[in-house]
Amino acid sequence: MSGEENGVSDDPGLMGKKKSRLRQEVEETLVQHGISIERRISIINLETKESHYFDDYAQAMQFLKGKKGRWYLATPGIRR
Numbered sequence: 222m223s224g225e226e227n228g229v230s231d232d233p234g235l236m237g238k239k240k241s242r243l244r245q246e247v248e249e250t251l252v253q254h255g256i257s258i259e260r261r262i263s264i265i266n267l268e269t270k271e272s273h274y275f276d277d278y279a280q281a282m283q284f285l286k287g288k289k290g291r292w293y294l295a296t297p298g299i300r301r
Contacts, residue, residue, distance in 0.1 A: 262297060268291055281294060
C-alpha cells in the first residue's frame with residue numbers, strides 16, 4: 222500500500238496527516254458502493270452549474286478573483 226492510499230503524502234517535503242482507521246473504513250465502504258472520493262477542490266457556479274477543479278486552495282482563489290455571480294467552493298470530499 223502506497224503512502225497516498227494510507228492517507229500519508231508520498232512527498233517527503235510535505236507533512237502528511239495519517240487517516241484514522243474509521244475514515245479509511247468509510248472511504249472503502251463508499252468505494253464498494255460506487256461512490257468515489259474527490260481529492261481536488263471543486264468550484265461550482267450556482268447559477269450556471271459550471272464546475273472547475275483545482276489541486277490546491279491558492280489556485281482556486283486565483284481562479285475566483287474577479288469572477289461575478291454565486292460561486293460555491295467545495296473542499297475535497299464525495300464526488301457529485
